[in-house]
Amino acid sequence: MKISAFKSVALAVMAIGAFASQPARAAEELVVYCNVQEEWCRPMVTAFEKATNIKVSMTRKSAGETYAQLKAEAANPKADIWWGGTGDPHLQAAEEGLTEPYKSPKLAELQPWAVKQAEASKYRTVGIYAGALGYSYNTEELAKRKLAAPKCWADLIKADYKGEVQVANPNASGTSYNMLATLVQVMGEDKAFDYLKALHRNVNQYTKAGAAPARAVATGETLVGITFLHDAVTQVVEGAPVKVVAPCEGTGYEIGSMSIVKGAKNMANAKKWYDWALTPEAQALAVNAKAYQVPSNKAAPTPPQAPKLADIKLIDYDFAKYGTSAERRRLIERWDREVNSLPR
8 A cells, every 4th residue: 555545544544533532412402401291391392303403302300400400510511491490490590690691583472471581580581481370189089088179278288188288399399489489478488487387287298390299189199289270270181080279368470481501502503492482383382282371472372271360369479589599598498497397
């Protein structure tokens, strides 16, 4: 072999070797952390891939878990998009600089509450859906126990419901943190913690996922489950013997949100997802996924089964205060210290 030919072969081998040593991540063009149910996450990924030819890697977790993971990965972000989940942890991540500012051209198409969420976070997050907090109960199990139907928060701490209530742990669940902040605003902080101590005696399990208690109610595993109302509506639509309750004293609500992760390795594709996820077409996927939140795009269809927010006694939820890291940490630490440590 001539020297020049040998050099050419050697250079080709070196080039192949250099290419092979590149990180395998190149095949993943967008990484999404999804916080809604799997049945909604998957169609979103499939539709986006079809629309853009961008390969998506998706992981489903609760909002609290995702927030903790983004903090842990801040020096070397693994995700590009955080889609769904209660707005409080999104606001906390925005405050801590874990997410990237972005003004989508779709903002003009959104409901005022969604735009307000963007403005409050300095455009580090945006509202994609809304849903009210409440609870549901299994009507068949209630009849067996010959109990009066609960209508208020106050009913759930009665002795009749000992061991009959399920709710998520606020350390892991954005839903449950929303409940904690809601009760503080409805009752005042000290009275809310007295209530939570009484409720603790009736809780049979603190779950990781906020929607899990609604599924447990549907199967009769628990009599009462505290969740967002739309999670309970899903069980009703599927034919479960479930009644959905918006508490009489008033209740809070969530603005489910979306954020771009600061330092995202696929920033351009993250912005494509962000803009696409705010379109009526993308938000309409919720209907077939049996997700009954109110969408943020004004032109997106609202499922007819979705709870009517206008008919619910909603509080003026203070997202600015309860969406801060300091307030979240303080309330959860107090819950751990004064409530979760108690015997049941």
